[in-house]
Amino acid sequence: MHILMKNLVVKSLDNKTILNDFNLNIASGETHVIMGPNGTGKSTLSKTILGSNDYTVISGDILVDNKSIIKMPTDERARLGIFLANQSPISIEGVTNSEFLRTALTSITKEKVGIYQFMKEMNSCINDLQMDKTMMHRAINKDFSGGERKKNEILQMKILKPKFIILDELDSGLDVDSLKVVCSNINKYKEEHPDTSILMITHYPRILEYIKPDFVHVMLKGQITKSGTKELAFEIEKKGYEMINAMEEASSYE
Amino acid sequence: MQWKKQAVMNRILLDNNQIKYECDDSVIITNCKNAINIKIFKDTILNIWIKESNINIEINVENSVKLKVNILSKNDSNQVIYNISENAQVITNKLATDNNDNITINLNGYQASVIYNYSTVNYKESFYKIDVKHNVNKTVSHIYNYGLSETDKKMTFSINGYVYKTSSQCTCNQDNKIIYMKENKSVIEPNLFIENYDVEANHAAYIGKFKEKDLFYLMSRGIKKEDCYKLFIKSFILGKMILEKDERDLFEKELKNLF
Numbered sequence: 001m002h003i004l005m006k007n008l009v010v011k012s013l014d015n016k017t018i019l020n021d022f023n024l025n026i027a028s029g030e031t032h033v034i035m036g037p038n039g040t041g042k043s044t045l046s047k048t049i050l051g052s053n054d055y056t057v058i059s060g061d062i063l064v065d066n067k068s069i070i071k072m073p074t075d076e077r078a079r080l081g082i083f084l085a086n087q088s089p090i091s092i093e094g095v096t097n098s099e100f101l102r103t104a105l106t107s108i109t110k111e112k113v114g115i116y117q118f119m120k121e122m123n124s125c126i127n128d129l130q131m132d133k134t135m136m137h138r139a140i141n142k143d144f145s146g147g148e149r150k151k152n153e154i155l156q157m158k159i160l161k162p163k164f165i166i167l168d169e170l171d172s173g174l175d176v177d178s179l180k181v182v183c184s185n186i187n188k189y190k191e192e193h194p195d196t197s198i199l200m201i202t203h204y205p206r207i208l209e210y211i212k213p214d215f216v217h218v219m220l221k222g223q224i225t226k227s228g229t230k231e232l233a234f235e236i237e238k239k240g241y242e243m244i245n246a247m248e249e250a251s252s253y254e
Numbered sequence: 255m256q257w258k259k260q261a262v263m264n265r266i267l268l269d270n271n272q273i274k275y276e277c278d279d280s281v282i283i284t285n286c287k288n289a290i291n292i293k294i295f296k297d298t299i300l301n302i303w304i305k306e307s308n309i310n311i312e313i314n315v316e317n318s319v320k321l322k323v324n325i326l327s328k329n330d331s332n333q334v335i336y337n338i339s340e341n342a343q344v345i346t347n348k349l350a351t352d353n354n355d356n357i358t359i360n361l362n363g364y365q366a367s368v369i370y371n372y373s374t375v376n377y378k379e380s381f382y383k384i385d386v387k388h389n390v391n392k393t394v395s396h397i398y399n400y401g402l403s404e405t406d407k408k409m410t411f412s413i414n415g416y417v418y419k420t421s422s423q424c425t426c427n428q429d430n431k432i433i434y435m436k437e438n439k440s441v442i443e444p445n446l447f448i449e450n451y452d453v454e455a456n457h458a459a460y461i462g463k464f465k466e467k468d469l470f471y472l473m474s475r476g477i478k479k480e481d482c483y484k485l486f487i488k489s490f491i492l493g494k495m496i497l498e499k500d501e502r503d504l505f506e507k508e509l510k511n512l513f
Contacts, residue, residue, distance in 0.1 A: 047470075050470075050474050054466075073473070073479070074473040074474050075476055075477055075478050075479065078474050078476035079476040083475075090467060093489060093493055094493030095485050095488075095489040100472065100475070100477075101475075104472075104476050107476045107481065108476040139493075140471075156475060160475060160476065
Protein backbone atom coordinates (compact mmCIF):
# COMPACT_ATOMS: atom_id res chain seq x y z
CA MET A 1 0.00 0.00 0.00
CA HIS A 2 1.30 3.44 -0.94
CA ILE A 3 0.77 6.25 1.58
CA LEU A 4 1.45 9.90 0.88
CA MET A 5 1.04 12.59 3.52
CA LYS A 6 1.12 16.04 1.97
CA ASN A 7 1.51 19.34 3.84
CA LEU A 8 -0.53 18.09 6.80
CA VAL A 9 -1.49 20.70 9.38
CA VAL A 10 -3.32 19.18 12.35
CA LYS A 11 -4.70 20.79 15.50
CA SER A 12 -5.78 19.29 18.79
CA LEU A 13 -9.18 19.95 20.36
CA ASP A 14 -7.65 22.77 22.42
CA ASN A 15 -6.56 24.43 19.16
CA LYS A 16 -2.82 23.70 19.44
CA THR A 17 -1.05 23.04 16.16
CA ILE A 18 0.60 19.63 16.50
CA LEU A 19 1.48 18.60 12.96
CA ASN A 20 2.88 21.53 11.06
CA ASP A 21 3.33 21.03 7.32
CA PHE A 22 4.07 17.33 7.74
CA ASN A 23 5.18 15.41 4.63
CA LEU A 24 5.98 11.73 4.22
CA ASN A 25 5.90 9.34 1.29
CA ILE A 26 5.80 5.62 2.06
CA ALA A 27 5.97 3.45 -1.04
CA SER A 28 4.35 0.05 -1.17
CA GLY A 29 6.35 -2.49 0.84
CA GLU A 30 8.63 0.06 2.54
CA THR A 31 9.34 0.27 6.26
CA HIS A 32 9.79 3.77 7.68
CA VAL A 33 10.75 4.73 11.20
CA ILE A 34 9.94 8.01 12.91
CA MET A 35 11.92 9.01 15.97
CA GLY A 36 11.54 12.16 17.98
CA PRO A 37 11.32 13.55 21.49
CA ASN A 38 8.13 13.38 23.58
CA GLY A 39 5.36 15.73 22.54
CA THR A 40 6.54 16.25 19.00
CA GLY A 41 3.37 14.82 17.41
CA LYS A 42 4.28 11.20 16.62
CA SER A 43 1.22 9.64 18.21
CA THR A 44 -0.96 12.44 16.85
CA LEU A 45 0.24 11.45 13.40
CA SER A 46 -0.75 7.82 13.92
CA LYS A 47 -4.22 8.75 15.19
CA THR A 48 -4.71 11.32 12.44
CA ILE A 49 -4.04 8.66 9.82
CA LEU A 50 -6.88 6.64 11.37
CA GLY A 51 -9.18 9.69 11.58
CA SER A 52 -9.42 10.19 15.35
CA ASN A 53 -11.95 12.84 16.43
CA ASP A 54 -9.39 14.15 18.93
CA TYR A 55 -7.66 16.00 16.09
CA THR A 56 -8.72 18.27 13.22
CA VAL A 57 -6.96 18.33 9.88
CA ILE A 58 -6.74 22.01 9.00
CA SER A 59 -5.05 21.54 5.63
CA GLY A 60 -3.11 19.01 3.60
CA ASP A 61 -4.07 15.53 2.59
CA ILE A 62 -3.44 11.82 3.18
CA LEU A 63 -3.50 9.71 0.04
CA VAL A 64 -3.71 5.94 0.10
CA ASP A 65 -2.96 4.40 -3.27
CA ASN A 66 -3.58 7.88 -4.73
CA LYS A 67 -7.01 8.19 -3.10
CA SER A 68 -7.69 10.80 -0.40
CA ILE A 69 -8.88 9.30 2.88
CA ILE A 70 -9.17 12.56 4.77
CA LYS A 71 -12.98 12.57 4.79
CA MET A 72 -13.40 8.88 5.54
CA PRO A 73 -14.56 7.73 8.98
CA THR A 74 -12.18 5.59 11.02
CA ASP A 75 -13.85 2.25 10.25
CA GLU A 76 -13.70 2.86 6.52
CA ARG A 77 -9.97 3.66 6.71
CA ALA A 78 -9.43 0.44 8.65
CA ARG A 79 -11.37 -1.53 6.07
CA LEU A 80 -9.02 -0.16 3.39
CA GLY A 81 -6.27 -2.00 5.25
CA ILE A 82 -4.80 0.60 7.64
CA PHE A 83 -3.94 -0.79 11.06
CA LEU A 84 -2.69 1.00 14.16
CA ALA A 85 -0.94 -1.02 16.87
CA ASN A 86 -1.53 1.37 19.74
CA GLN A 87 1.07 2.70 22.14
CA SER A 88 -1.26 2.08 25.12
CA PRO A 89 -4.01 -0.33 24.09
CA ILE A 90 -7.14 0.26 26.14
CA SER A 91 -9.23 -2.40 27.85
CA ILE A 92 -12.93 -2.74 27.16
CA GLU A 93 -14.94 -4.57 29.77
CA GLY A 94 -17.43 -7.18 28.66
CA VAL A 95 -16.47 -7.45 24.97
CA THR A 96 -14.46 -10.64 24.50
CA ASN A 97 -11.41 -10.72 22.24
CA SER A 98 -12.88 -13.46 20.05
CA GLU A 99 -16.24 -11.72 19.62
CA PHE A 100 -14.56 -8.40 18.87
CA LEU A 101 -12.12 -9.87 16.36
CA ARG A 102 -14.73 -11.99 14.61
CA THR A 103 -16.94 -8.90 14.23
CA ALA A 104 -13.96 -6.93 12.88
CA LEU A 105 -13.01 -9.71 10.47
CA THR A 106 -16.59 -9.97 9.20
CA SER A 107 -16.62 -6.18 8.61
CA ILE A 108 -13.32 -6.25 6.74
CA THR A 109 -13.87 -9.32 4.60
CA LYS A 110 -17.61 -8.58 4.15
CA GLU A 111 -18.17 -12.32 4.49
CA LYS A 112 -19.62 -14.33 7.31
CA VAL A 113 -16.69 -15.83 9.20
CA GLY A 114 -17.18 -19.47 10.19
CA ILE A 115 -16.60 -20.06 13.88
CA TYR A 116 -14.47 -23.21 13.38
CA GLN A 117 -12.12 -21.64 10.85
CA PHE A 118 -11.86 -18.48 12.93
CA MET A 119 -11.02 -20.31 16.16
CA LYS A 120 -8.45 -22.42 14.34
CA GLU A 121 -6.71 -19.36 12.98
CA MET A 122 -6.91 -17.53 16.29
CA ASN A 123 -5.39 -20.53 18.11
CA SER A 124 -2.56 -20.68 15.63
CA CYS A 125 -1.82 -16.94 16.04
CA ILE A 126 -1.98 -17.26 19.83
CA ASN A 127 0.61 -20.05 19.60
CA ASP A 128 2.84 -17.96 17.32
CA LEU A 129 2.79 -15.12 19.82
CA GLN A 130 3.23 -17.42 22.83
CA MET A 131 0.10 -16.08 24.47
CA ASP A 132 -2.26 -17.62 27.01
CA LYS A 133 -5.04 -19.50 25.17
CA THR A 134 -7.72 -18.30 27.58
CA MET A 135 -7.21 -14.73 26.39
CA MET A 136 -9.60 -15.20 23.49
CA HIS A 137 -12.52 -15.62 25.90
CA ARG A 138 -11.47 -12.72 28.12
CA ALA A 139 -12.58 -9.12 27.69
CA ILE A 140 -10.40 -6.98 25.41
CA ASN A 141 -7.12 -6.35 27.27
CA LYS A 142 -8.87 -6.70 30.65
CA ASP A 143 -6.30 -7.63 33.31
CA PHE A 144 -3.65 -7.99 30.57
CA SER A 145 -0.11 -6.93 31.40
CA GLY A 146 1.54 -4.24 29.25
CA GLY A 147 3.33 -6.95 27.25
CA GLU A 148 0.16 -9.00 26.73
CA ARG A 149 -1.62 -5.92 25.44
CA LYS A 150 1.10 -5.32 22.87
CA LYS A 151 1.01 -8.95 21.80
CA ASN A 152 -2.77 -8.67 21.50
CA GLU A 153 -2.34 -5.79 19.06
CA ILE A 154 -0.09 -7.96 16.89
CA LEU A 155 -2.54 -10.85 17.19
CA GLN A 156 -5.23 -8.55 15.78
CA MET A 157 -2.83 -7.54 12.99
CA LYS A 158 -2.24 -11.18 12.06
CA ILE A 159 -5.97 -11.94 11.96
CA LEU A 160 -7.10 -8.78 10.14
CA LYS A 161 -4.25 -8.80 7.59
CA PRO A 162 -3.75 -5.07 6.98
CA LYS A 163 -1.78 -3.51 4.12
CA PHE A 164 -0.38 -0.56 6.05
CA ILE A 165 0.72 -1.07 9.65
CA ILE A 166 1.49 1.72 12.11
CA LEU A 167 3.46 0.49 15.12
CA ASP A 168 3.28 3.19 17.79
CA GLU A 169 6.03 2.55 20.35
CA LEU A 170 5.71 -1.19 20.01
CA ASP A 171 8.78 -1.71 22.18
CA SER A 172 7.47 0.08 25.26
CA GLY A 173 6.16 -2.38 27.85
CA LEU A 174 7.74 -5.42 26.17
CA ASP A 175 10.59 -7.36 27.75
CA VAL A 176 13.48 -8.50 25.53
CA ASP A 177 12.09 -12.00 24.93
CA SER A 178 8.59 -10.74 24.14
CA LEU A 179 10.01 -8.07 21.84
CA LYS A 180 11.83 -10.79 19.88
CA VAL A 181 8.65 -12.88 19.59
CA VAL A 182 6.55 -9.90 18.49
CA CYS A 183 9.13 -8.68 15.96
CA SER A 184 9.61 -12.14 14.46
CA ASN A 185 5.83 -12.31 13.94
CA ILE A 186 5.87 -8.92 12.21
CA ASN A 187 8.81 -9.98 10.01
CA LYS A 188 7.06 -13.22 9.10
CA TYR A 189 3.91 -11.28 8.23
CA LYS A 190 5.98 -8.93 6.06
CA GLU A 191 7.57 -11.90 4.26
CA GLU A 192 4.14 -13.36 3.55
CA HIS A 193 2.70 -9.97 2.52
CA PRO A 194 5.63 -8.13 0.89
CA ASP A 195 3.50 -5.20 -0.32
CA THR A 196 2.61 -4.28 3.24
CA SER A 197 4.02 -0.91 4.28
CA ILE A 198 5.07 -0.18 7.85
CA LEU A 199 5.41 3.06 9.77
CA MET A 200 7.16 2.50 13.05
CA ILE A 201 7.27 5.11 15.81
CA THR A 202 9.93 4.55 18.44
CA HIS A 203 12.26 6.22 20.91
CA TYR A 204 14.93 3.55 20.90
CA PRO A 205 17.00 1.99 18.09
CA ARG A 206 16.96 -1.39 19.90
CA ILE A 207 13.87 -2.50 17.96
CA LEU A 208 15.69 -1.78 14.67
CA GLU A 209 17.91 -4.77 15.40
CA TYR A 210 14.84 -6.92 14.80
CA ILE A 211 12.82 -4.96 12.21
CA LYS A 212 14.99 -3.54 9.45
CA PRO A 213 13.85 -0.13 8.22
CA ASP A 214 14.32 1.33 4.75
CA PHE A 215 14.28 4.88 6.09
CA VAL A 216 14.61 6.60 9.46
CA HIS A 217 13.18 10.10 10.01
CA VAL A 218 13.64 12.58 12.82
CA MET A 219 10.48 14.45 13.78
CA LEU A 220 10.61 17.73 15.68
CA LYS A 221 7.84 20.25 16.32
CA GLY A 222 5.34 18.51 14.11
CA GLN A 223 7.44 17.96 11.00
CA ILE A 224 10.23 15.79 9.67
CA THR A 225 13.56 17.58 10.01
CA LYS A 226 15.99 14.91 8.89
CA SER A 227 15.82 11.61 7.03
CA GLY A 228 18.36 8.85 6.60
CA THR A 229 18.94 5.15 6.99
CA LYS A 230 19.22 2.91 10.04
CA GLU A 231 22.50 4.58 11.00
CA LEU A 232 20.61 7.80 11.74
CA ALA A 233 18.83 6.04 14.60
CA PHE A 234 22.15 5.13 16.23
CA GLU A 235 23.43 8.65 15.66
CA ILE A 236 20.37 9.98 17.49
CA GLU A 237 21.00 7.66 20.40
CA LYS A 238 24.60 8.89 20.61
CA LYS A 239 24.03 12.62 20.11
CA GLY A 240 20.40 13.29 21.05
CA TYR A 241 17.69 15.04 19.03
CA GLU A 242 18.73 18.62 19.78
CA MET A 243 22.26 18.05 18.52
CA ILE A 244 21.00 16.35 15.36
CA ASN A 245 18.59 19.21 14.79
CA ALA A 246 21.24 21.86 15.42
CA MET A 247 23.58 20.14 12.97
CA GLU A 248 20.81 19.98 10.38
CA GLU A 249 20.01 23.69 10.83
CA ALA A 250 23.69 24.63 10.56
CA SER A 251 24.17 22.62 7.37
CA SER A 252 21.09 24.14 5.73
CA TYR A 253 22.37 27.65 6.75
CA GLU A 254 25.69 26.95 5.06
CA MET B 255 -42.06 -13.93 25.49
CA GLN B 256 -42.82 -17.62 25.14
CA TRP B 257 -42.11 -20.72 27.14
CA LYS B 258 -38.76 -22.13 26.12
CA LYS B 259 -37.25 -25.52 26.63
CA GLN B 260 -34.95 -25.12 29.62
CA ALA B 261 -32.17 -27.19 31.12
CA VAL B 262 -33.81 -26.67 34.50
CA MET B 263 -37.42 -27.26 35.30
CA ASN B 264 -38.27 -24.31 37.51
CA ARG B 265 -40.10 -21.69 35.51
CA ILE B 266 -42.58 -19.03 36.39
CA LEU B 267 -44.43 -16.96 33.82
CA LEU B 268 -46.28 -13.82 34.78
CA ASP B 269 -48.08 -12.52 31.72
CA ASN B 270 -50.67 -9.76 31.99
CA ASN B 271 -51.09 -10.61 35.67
CA GLN B 272 -51.78 -14.28 34.91
CA ILE B 273 -49.51 -16.67 36.83
CA LYS B 274 -48.27 -19.97 35.39
CA TYR B 275 -45.50 -22.10 36.79
CA GLU B 276 -43.74 -25.40 36.41
CA CYS B 277 -41.46 -26.33 39.29
CA ASP B 278 -39.86 -29.36 40.90
CA ASP B 279 -39.78 -30.20 44.61
CA SER B 280 -37.13 -27.61 45.41
CA VAL B 281 -39.73 -24.89 45.11
CA ILE B 282 -43.14 -24.31 46.72
CA ILE B 283 -45.31 -21.62 45.23
CA THR B 284 -48.42 -20.12 46.69
CA ASN B 285 -50.23 -17.41 44.86
CA CYS B 286 -53.21 -15.21 45.29
CA LYS B 287 -54.41 -12.19 43.32
CA ASN B 288 -51.47 -9.93 42.44
CA ALA B 289 -49.03 -11.74 44.75
CA ILE B 290 -46.86 -14.81 44.61
CA ASN B 291 -44.87 -16.41 47.39
CA ILE B 292 -41.94 -18.64 46.47
CA LYS B 293 -40.13 -20.88 48.96
CA ILE B 294 -36.81 -22.40 47.97
CA PHE B 295 -35.79 -25.54 49.86
CA LYS B 296 -32.94 -26.93 47.74
CA ASP B 297 -30.20 -25.59 45.53
CA THR B 298 -31.86 -24.59 42.30
CA ILE B 299 -32.17 -22.30 39.32
CA LEU B 300 -35.37 -20.37 38.90
CA ASN B 301 -36.34 -18.67 35.65
CA ILE B 302 -38.98 -15.97 35.88
CA TRP B 303 -40.43 -14.32 32.78
CA ILE B 304 -42.58 -11.28 33.51
CA LYS B 305 -44.55 -9.29 30.96
CA GLU B 306 -46.85 -6.36 31.55
CA SER B 307 -47.66 -7.45 35.07
CA ASN B 308 -48.11 -5.78 38.36
CA ILE B 309 -47.54 -8.63 40.74
CA ASN B 310 -45.73 -8.64 44.07
CA ILE B 311 -43.22 -11.43 44.47
CA GLU B 312 -41.74 -12.72 47.69
CA ILE B 313 -38.84 -15.16 47.49
CA ASN B 314 -37.85 -16.98 50.68
CA VAL B 315 -34.58 -18.85 50.60
CA GLU B 316 -34.05 -21.42 53.34
CA ASN B 317 -30.82 -22.05 55.30
CA SER B 318 -27.73 -23.04 53.28
CA VAL B 319 -29.58 -23.10 49.95
CA LYS B 320 -27.96 -21.80 46.76
CA LEU B 321 -30.39 -20.10 44.44
CA LYS B 322 -29.86 -18.57 41.03
CA VAL B 323 -32.72 -16.49 39.67
CA ASN B 324 -32.82 -15.40 36.03
CA ILE B 325 -35.47 -12.80 35.30
CA LEU B 326 -36.57 -11.32 31.99
CA SER B 327 -39.09 -8.59 32.52
CA LYS B 328 -40.92 -6.09 30.31
CA ASN B 329 -43.24 -3.16 31.07
CA ASP B 330 -43.69 -4.16 34.68
CA SER B 331 -44.15 -2.53 38.04
CA ASN B 332 -43.22 -5.22 40.48
CA GLN B 333 -42.39 -5.23 44.10
CA VAL B 334 -39.99 -8.07 44.84
CA ILE B 335 -38.85 -9.08 48.31
CA TYR B 336 -36.05 -11.54 48.96
CA ASN B 337 -35.69 -13.07 52.42
CA ILE B 338 -32.38 -14.86 52.58
CA SER B 339 -31.63 -17.17 55.50
CA GLU B 340 -28.46 -18.36 57.22
CA ASN B 341 -25.60 -19.36 54.88
CA ALA B 342 -27.89 -19.13 51.87
CA GLN B 343 -26.45 -17.69 48.65
CA VAL B 344 -28.51 -15.93 46.01
CA ILE B 345 -27.46 -14.80 42.56
CA THR B 346 -29.96 -12.80 40.54
CA ASN B 347 -29.57 -11.89 36.89
CA LYS B 348 -32.32 -9.57 35.74
CA LEU B 349 -32.82 -7.95 32.36
CA ALA B 350 -35.65 -5.45 32.42
CA THR B 351 -37.22 -3.21 29.80
CA ASP B 352 -39.24 -0.15 30.77
CA ASN B 353 -39.79 -1.35 34.32
CA ASN B 354 -40.49 0.46 37.54
CA ASP B 355 -38.98 -1.97 40.01
CA ASN B 356 -39.04 -1.86 43.76
CA ILE B 357 -36.75 -4.48 45.26
CA THR B 358 -36.02 -5.31 48.89
CA ILE B 359 -33.36 -7.79 49.87
CA ASN B 360 -33.38 -8.90 53.48
CA LEU B 361 -30.20 -10.66 54.50
CA ASN B 362 -31.75 -12.30 57.53
CA GLY B 363 -29.38 -15.13 58.38
CA TYR B 364 -25.76 -15.27 59.48
CA GLN B 365 -23.43 -15.27 56.42
CA ALA B 366 -26.31 -14.86 53.98
CA SER B 367 -25.12 -13.41 50.70
CA VAL B 368 -26.47 -11.95 47.48
CA ILE B 369 -25.05 -10.98 44.10
CA TYR B 370 -27.69 -8.92 42.34
CA ASN B 371 -27.09 -8.12 38.66
CA TYR B 372 -29.72 -5.75 37.38
CA SER B 373 -29.66 -4.40 33.83
CA THR B 374 -32.36 -2.35 32.26
CA VAL B 375 -33.03 -0.83 28.87
CA ASN B 376 -35.53 2.01 28.97
CA TYR B 377 -37.40 4.04 26.43
CA LYS B 378 -39.81 5.62 28.93
CA GLU B 379 -39.23 7.52 32.15
CA SER B 380 -38.53 4.98 34.88
CA PHE B 381 -37.83 4.62 38.58
CA TYR B 382 -35.87 1.76 40.09
CA LYS B 383 -35.38 1.34 43.82
CA ILE B 384 -33.49 -1.34 45.67
CA ASP B 385 -33.02 -1.63 49.43
CA VAL B 386 -30.44 -4.11 50.68
CA LYS B 387 -30.79 -4.72 54.40
CA HIS B 388 -28.00 -6.38 56.34
CA ASN B 389 -30.03 -7.55 59.31
CA VAL B 390 -27.41 -9.85 60.92
CA ASN B 391 -23.64 -10.39 61.16
CA LYS B 392 -21.31 -11.34 58.30
CA THR B 393 -23.83 -10.82 55.55
CA VAL B 394 -22.57 -9.94 52.07
CA SER B 395 -24.11 -7.98 49.20
CA HIS B 396 -22.72 -7.09 45.78
CA ILE B 397 -25.26 -5.09 43.82
CA TYR B 398 -24.65 -4.12 40.17
CA ASN B 399 -27.18 -1.82 38.54
CA TYR B 400 -26.73 -0.89 34.90
CA GLY B 401 -29.20 1.19 32.94
CA LEU B 402 -29.26 2.07 29.26
CA SER B 403 -31.45 5.03 28.46
CA GLU B 404 -32.31 4.92 24.78
CA THR B 405 -34.28 8.18 24.66
CA ASP B 406 -34.25 11.57 26.38
CA LYS B 407 -36.47 10.19 29.16
CA LYS B 408 -35.13 10.32 32.68
CA MET B 409 -34.03 7.17 34.47
CA THR B 410 -33.77 7.22 38.26
CA PHE B 411 -31.85 4.70 40.34
CA SER B 412 -32.26 4.80 44.11
CA ILE B 413 -29.79 2.27 45.49
CA ASN B 414 -29.71 1.86 49.25
CA GLY B 415 -27.49 -0.34 51.37
CA TYR B 416 -28.32 -0.60 55.08
CA VAL B 417 -25.98 -2.04 57.69
CA TYR B 418 -27.42 -1.74 61.16
CA LYS B 419 -25.62 -1.31 64.48
CA THR B 420 -26.36 -4.88 65.43
CA SER B 421 -24.80 -6.26 62.22
CA SER B 422 -21.06 -6.79 62.39
CA GLN B 423 -18.39 -7.62 59.76
CA CYS B 424 -20.67 -7.17 56.76
CA THR B 425 -19.74 -6.45 53.15
CA CYS B 426 -22.02 -4.02 51.36
CA ASN B 427 -20.97 -3.06 47.84
CA GLN B 428 -22.80 -1.41 44.97
CA ASP B 429 -21.80 -0.35 41.47
CA ASN B 430 -24.19 1.78 39.43
CA LYS B 431 -24.03 3.04 35.86
CA ILE B 432 -26.44 4.75 33.54
CA ILE B 433 -25.47 5.18 29.90
CA TYR B 434 -27.62 7.52 27.89
CA MET B 435 -27.82 7.53 24.09
CA LYS B 436 -29.50 10.95 24.08
CA GLU B 437 -28.84 13.71 26.61
CA ASN B 438 -31.19 13.45 29.56
CA LYS B 439 -31.42 14.16 33.26
CA SER B 440 -31.03 10.65 34.64
CA VAL B 441 -30.16 10.35 38.32
CA ILE B 442 -28.38 7.81 40.50
CA GLU B 443 -28.70 8.02 44.27
CA PRO B 444 -26.03 5.64 45.62
CA ASN B 445 -26.75 5.54 49.35
CA LEU B 446 -24.93 3.63 52.05
CA PHE B 447 -26.52 3.83 55.50
CA ILE B 448 -23.84 2.30 57.67
CA GLU B 449 -24.23 2.26 61.45
CA ASN B 450 -21.33 -0.05 62.24
CA TYR B 451 -17.56 0.45 62.17
CA ASP B 452 -16.27 -2.89 60.94
CA VAL B 453 -17.96 -2.92 57.56
CA GLU B 454 -16.50 -3.16 54.05
CA ALA B 455 -18.64 -0.85 51.94
CA ASN B 456 -18.11 0.65 48.49
CA HIS B 457 -20.32 2.53 46.11
CA ALA B 458 -19.75 3.88 42.63
CA ALA B 459 -21.97 5.79 40.26
CA TYR B 460 -21.43 6.86 36.64
CA ILE B 461 -23.80 8.61 34.28
CA GLY B 462 -22.68 9.39 30.77
CA LYS B 463 -22.17 8.10 27.26
CA PHE B 464 -20.05 5.24 25.97
CA LYS B 465 -16.44 6.37 25.83
CA GLU B 466 -15.20 7.95 22.60
CA LYS B 467 -11.77 6.30 22.94
CA ASP B 468 -13.42 2.85 23.17
CA LEU B 469 -15.43 3.65 20.05
CA PHE B 470 -12.28 4.76 18.22
CA TYR B 471 -10.49 1.54 19.20
CA LEU B 472 -13.23 -0.71 17.82
CA MET B 473 -13.75 1.41 14.69
CA SER B 474 -9.99 1.38 14.05
CA ARG B 475 -10.40 -2.36 13.50
CA GLY B 476 -12.94 -1.81 10.73
CA ILE B 477 -16.14 -2.23 12.76
CA LYS B 478 -18.99 0.09 11.73
CA LYS B 479 -20.22 2.55 14.33
CA GLU B 480 -23.63 0.90 14.74
CA ASP B 481 -21.99 -2.52 15.22
CA CYS B 482 -19.62 -1.01 17.80
CA TYR B 483 -22.64 0.21 19.76
CA LYS B 484 -24.21 -3.24 19.56
CA LEU B 485 -21.03 -4.71 21.08
CA PHE B 486 -20.93 -2.03 23.78
CA ILE B 487 -24.58 -2.50 24.69
CA LYS B 488 -24.23 -6.26 24.92
CA SER B 489 -21.16 -6.00 27.10
CA PHE B 490 -22.72 -3.30 29.27
CA ILE B 491 -26.00 -5.12 29.80
CA LEU B 492 -24.74 -8.69 30.10
CA GLY B 493 -21.13 -8.13 31.18
CA LYS B 494 -21.61 -8.74 34.91
CA MET B 495 -24.23 -11.44 34.66
CA ILE B 496 -23.41 -14.93 35.80
CA LEU B 497 -25.00 -17.08 33.11
CA GLU B 498 -24.47 -20.52 31.63
CA LYS B 499 -24.36 -20.75 27.84
CA ASP B 500 -28.03 -21.61 27.34
CA GLU B 501 -29.07 -18.90 29.78
CA ARG B 502 -26.82 -16.36 28.06
CA ASP B 503 -28.31 -17.30 24.68
CA LEU B 504 -31.77 -16.49 26.00
CA PHE B 505 -30.70 -13.16 27.45
CA GLU B 506 -28.84 -12.27 24.24
CA LYS B 507 -31.90 -13.12 22.19
CA GLU B 508 -34.05 -10.91 24.39
CA LEU B 509 -31.53 -8.10 24.02
CA LYS B 510 -31.34 -8.55 20.25
CA ASN B 511 -35.11 -8.09 20.05
CA LEU B 512 -34.69 -4.64 21.57
CA PHE B 513 -32.26 -3.30 18.97
